Amino acid sequence: MWGTRRAVRLALATSLLLFSAARAWSADPLPSWNAGASKQAILEFVNEVILEDSPNFVPARERIAVFDNDGTLWAEQPMYVQLAFALDRVKALAPGHPEWKTKPPFSAVLSGDLKALAASGEKGILELVMATHAGITTDEFAMVVAAWLDNARHPRFHRPYTEVVYQPMLELLRYLREKGFKTYIVSGGGIDFMRTFSEKVYGVPPEQVIGSSILTQYEMRDGKPVLLRLPKVDFIDDKAGKPVGIEKFIGRRPLLAFGNSDGDQQMLEWTGAGRGLRLMGLVHHTDDKREYAYDRKSDFGRLDKALDEAIAKGWVVVDMQKDWKKIFAFEP
Amino acid sequence: MWGTRRAVRLALATSLLLFSAARAWSADPLPSWNAGASKQAILEFVNEVILEDSPNFVPARERIAVFDNDGTLWAEQPMYVQLAFALDRVKALAPGHPEWKTKPPFSAVLSGDLKALAASGEKGILELVMATHAGITTDEFAMVVAAWLDNARHPRFHRPYTEVVYQPMLELLRYLREKGFKTYIVSGGGIDFMRTFSEKVYGVPPEQVIGSSILTQYEMRDGKPVLLRLPKVDFIDDKAGKPVGIEKFIGRRPLLAFGNSDGDQQMLEWTGAGRGLRLMGLVHHTDDKREYAYDRKSDFGRLDKALDEAIAKGWVVVDMQKDWKKIFAFEP
Numbered sequence: 001m002w003g004t005r006r007a008v009r010l011a012l013a014t015s016l017l018l019f020s021a022a023r024a025w026s027a028d029p030l031p032s033w034n035a036g037a038s039k040q041a042i043l044e045f046v047n048e049v050i051l052e053d054s055p056n057f058v059p060a061r062e063r064i065a066v067f068d069n070d071g072t073l074w075a076e077q078p079m080y081v082q083l084a085f086a087l088d089r090v091k092a093l094a095p096g097h098p099e100w101k102t103k104p105p106f107s108a109v110l111s112g113d114l115k116a117l118a119a120s121g122e123k124g125i126l127e128l129v130m131a132t133h134a135g136i137t138t139d140e141f142a143m144v145v146a147a148w149l150d151n152a153r154h155p156r157f158h159r160p161y162t163e164v165v166y167q168p169m170l171e172l173l174r175y176l177r178e179k180g181f182k183t184y185i186v187s188g189g190g191i192d193f194m195r196t197f198s199e200k201v202y203g204v205p206p207e208q209v210i211g212s213s214i215l216t217q218y219e220m221r222d223g224k225p226v227l228l229r230l231p232k233v234d235f236i237d238d239k240a241g242k243p244v245g246i247e248k249f250i251g252r253r254p255l256l257a258f259g260n261s262d263g264d265q266q267m268l269e270w271t272g273a274g275r276g277l278r279l280m281g282l283v284h285h286t287d288d289k290r291e292y293a294y295d296r297k298s299d300f301g302r303l304d305k306a307l308d309e310a311i312a313k314g315w316v317v318v319d320m321q322k323d324w325k326k327i328f329a330f331e332p
Numbered sequence: 333m334w335g336t337r338r339a340v341r342l343a344l345a346t347s348l349l350l351f352s353a354a355r356a357w358s359a360d361p362l363p364s365w366n367a368g369a370s371k372q373a374i375l376e377f378v379n380e381v382i383l384e385d386s387p388n389f390v391p392a393r394e395r396i397a398v399f400d401n402d403g404t405l406w407a408e409q410p411m412y413v414q415l416a417f418a419l420d421r422v423k424a425l426a427p428g429h430p431e432w433k434t435k436p437p438f439s440a441v442l443s444g445d446l447k448a449l450a451a452s453g454e455k456g457i458l459e460l461v462m463a464t465h466a467g468i469t470t471d472e473f474a475m476v477v478a479a480w481l482d483n484a485r486h487p488r489f490h491r492p493y494t495e496v497v498y499q500p501m502l503e504l505l506r507y508l509r510e511k512g513f514k515t516y517i518v519s520g521g522g523i524d525f526m527r528t529f530s531e532k533v534y535g536v537p538p539e540q541v542i543g544s545s546i547l548t549q550y551e552m553r554d555g556k557p558v559l560l561r562l563p564k565v566d567f568i569d570d571k572a573g574k575p576v577g578i579e580k581f582i583g584r585r586p587l588l589a590f591g592n593s594d595g596d597q598q599m600l601e602w603t604g605a606g607r608g609l610r611l612m613g614l615v616h617h618t619d620d621k622r623e624y625a626y627d628r629k630s631d632f633g634r635l636d637k638a639l640d641e642a643i644a645k646g647w648v649v650v651d652m653q654k655d656w657k658k659i660f661a662f663e664p
Contacts, residue, residue: 061537138579182539195583205393206583207514216579218572218598225598225605227579234580240550247470247548247559248566249581251527251538266550266557273557 029175032168032326038281038318042172045279049255050179056277060180064252066267067173068259069187069194069211071301072283073202074165075154077292080300081161082189083125085148089132106131118299129190130231134214137226138192145196159330162201166283167329169258173202176256184208184254186246188238188263192229210249212237242267258283265306268315280315282306287321290331361507364500364658370613370650374504377611381587382511388609392512396584398599399505400591401519401526401543403633404615405534406497407486409624412632413493414525415457417480421464438463450631461522462563466546469558470524477528491662494533498615499661501590505534508588516540516586518578520570520595524561542581544569570595575602590615597638600647612647614638619653622663 033039048056049063070076090100090109100106105124108116117124133141154164173183185194185204191211198204213234216227237245243266246254257264257271260283268280284303285294295303310317320327365371380388381395402408422432422441432438437456440448449456465473486496505515517526517536523543530536545566548559569577575598578586589596589603592615600612616635617626628636642649652659 061531064539191580192583199393207396207581209583213580216576218575218602225575225601227575243550243557243559244548248523248545249539251524251541269557270550 029178030168030171032171032324034323034325036323038316038323041316042279042281045256045277046176046179048277058255058276062252062255063176063179063181064184064250064254065176065181065256066184066186066210066246066250066254066258066271067169068261068264068267069185069189071260071285072166072258072264073169073173073185074161075157075291076301077285077294077298078155078300080189082193084152084161085145085193086128086132088148088152089144090128093132126233130214133190133193134229134231137221137228138216139226141192141229142196145193149197157328157330162197163330164328165201166324167326168324169283170202170329172258173204177203181256182208184210184246184250186210186237186242186257186267188212188236188241190214191237210237210245212241238263240266243270246270255279257281259306260285261301261303262306263301265309268306269309272313272315280310280313281318282310282315283318284320286319287324287327289321290327291320293321361510362500362503364503364656366655366657368655370648370655373648374611374613377588377609378508378511380609390587390608394584394587395508395511395513396516396582396586397505397508397513397588398516398518398542398578398582398586398590398603399501400593400596400599401517401521403592403617404498404590404596405501405505405517406493407489407623408633409617409626409630410487410632412521414521416484416493417477417525418460418464420480420484421476422460425464458565462546465522465525466561466563469553469560470548471558473524473561474528477525481529489660489662494529495662496660497533498656499658500656501615502534502661504590505536509535513588514540516542516578516582518542518569518574518589518599520544520568520573522546523569542569542577544573572598574599578602587611589613591638592617593633593635594638595633597641600638601641604645604647612642612645613650614642614647615650616652618651619656619659621653622659623652625653 030039048054049058051057067073070080074081087109090106094100094110100110105117105120105128108120109128149160149162152161153159154161157164176183183204185198185208187194189211191209191213194211195206195209198209199206215230215232215234217230219226219228235241235245242264246267253274254271256279257268258281259267271278272280282303285292287293294301295307362371380386381390383389399405402412406413419441422438426432426442432442437449437452437460440452441460481492481494484493485491486493489496508515515536517530517534517540519526521543523541523545526543527538527541530541531538547562547564547566549562551558551560567573567577574596578599585606586603588611589600590613591600603610604612614635617624619625626633627639628634
């Protein structure tokens with residue numbers, strides 16, 4: 001009997017040893033991050049909120065982490081991916097719309113005149129979005145986006161857009177989930193556009209994606225219900241809309257928020273105004289060799305006021321050039 | 333050495349035995365449900381979708397279950413709980429609004445004239461909702477609701493409203509979660525009203541509550557950001573709005589949907605139109621001794637067209653009187 005007990009203890013001890021070894025092997029949860037202030041701030045923050053005897057302990061159910069998408073998880077240069085989709089979609093739909101040849105902003109897209117397109121302003125872009133994103137059912141739209149993502153290639157990296165994602169941020173998402181966080185995307189991009197790839201690419205399920213949306217309408221088609229996408233804005237999940245979206249969709253204040261532009265400023269402010277320890281981070285695009293370098297004057301992902309606030313308030317500012325060992329998984 | 337191996341095997345076998353015993357003890361996951369067609373349909377459905385070798389197997393990440401709240405998870409008679417809140421709130425705020433004494437619909441509330449209140453129609457109710465739900469911040473509103481729920485009592489059962497919840501449905505929610513389902517509330521009620529108690533009462537976290545909402549606005553107060561509740565409807569999560577809300581907030585079609593009224597009809601249709609096995613259920617209020625009996629002619633929770641569709645399509649119709657051994661946990 002004593003022998004049996006001893007053997008059981010031995011088996012238990014072996015399990016514990018294996019467990020400790022596994023922990024040691026995975027000692028660096030962020031291998032694509034260089035040692036430095038940013039990495040240290042993240043690791044220390046996570047340890048502080050997950051350790052039960054820490055004064056800053058937060059129960060798992062309240063560990064909400066929110067991430068912007070364009071420029072924070074994937075590249076937003078030379079233009080937002082969803083804009084590239086809209087332009088390609090205009091070209092694909094053009095045969096059915098002969099009037100587009102002479103009608104701005106469509107004519108600008110079809111003749112490749114990006115300057116004229118830019119001149120059409122927000123109103124022009126909205127018109128493009130409605131023509132390319134509405135008028136079909138939610139199921140049809142998801143199929144159109146998935147087919148486009150399969151075939152489209154990033155103009156500089158010549159890879160599917162879903163590979164032009166930041167490896168260090170994938171590691172951060174996974175690390176947070178391992179530590180009990182629920183990871184959300186909170187983006188100005190279209191919610192249904194992102195949901196087609198968020199689970200496969202980021203491990204973020206559709207129900208944890210928050211974004212801009214157009215209205216949909218429930219109706220019957222051949223006795224089957226569909227949701228028809230209407231050419232009418234429902235919600236713009238950008239700037240002051242981000243905290244509004246977070247409260248609407250999650251109903252809890254995030255513990256951690258990461259963005260990269262002025263569009264994320266209010267989301268970071270809202271996160272930082274919560275009680276207890278919080279982490280606010282900005283990805284600063286400083287590496288024109290491996291990716292792009294831009295901030296205060298960029299058309300896409302302008303980072304100006306939020307950078308000033310980050311410096312003033314001590315938010316984590318990730319210097320892509322210095323802080324990231326590797327930017328994309330496909331790098332040699 | 334052989335002895336050690338044998339001891340380890342013995343330990344393993346003991347663990348397995350204990351595990352099987354634990355399973356046997358918890359053999360009935362729905363103890364408040366009487367044996368019958370409803371209970372059987374639920375148990376069989378869940379087994380079908382969770383067993384990996386079943387032709388109807390669904391991976392855990394896609395196991396979405398949606399539940400209406402009023403009349404499905406808690407009592408909605410003699411009036412919706414949130415309406416009782418609004419009426420009490422009018423009384424509490426009345427000293428600051430002397431004009432309400434003569435101004436309908438407020439005057440009807442203050443004089444207790446529910447007939448006049450009903451005559452004020454949807455417009456009158458909307459006016460009440462805005463006066464009692466808007467004009468304060470999201471944090472303030474949550475505190476007001478929590479304080480009210482602590483003190484208010486159901487007029488017939490003389491208990492906090494959060495105890496007038498259906499024990500069989502609590503068991504169903506828990507059972508589904510144990511089997512890997514993500515349980516959501518999809519209700520015509522106010523999203524922020526429900527989120528104050530959904531986690532504690534139903535085990536449904538705020539981010540899995542979908543409901544009707546008013547607009548909010550991000551603004552700074554004394555250097556701190558707040559979300560101010562505006563007196564303007566954002567979204568009505570009822571009838572054809574329920575599939576719209578499900579697609580907006582979840583972005584996946586539910587596997588299982590439970591409601592109790594015509595307001596849930598489209599949610600059940602939308603669920604049923606998905607590929608593969610789905611379960612649609614209605615709670616039919618048939619027990620005026622232990623709860624209430626109402627359906628086709630009720631002002632609150634009318635069940636008429638959805639009942640016809642349920643019968644025609646073979647949805648599960650739960651007969652509260654016959655199917656439920658116990659309705660409330662507080663029953664003797």
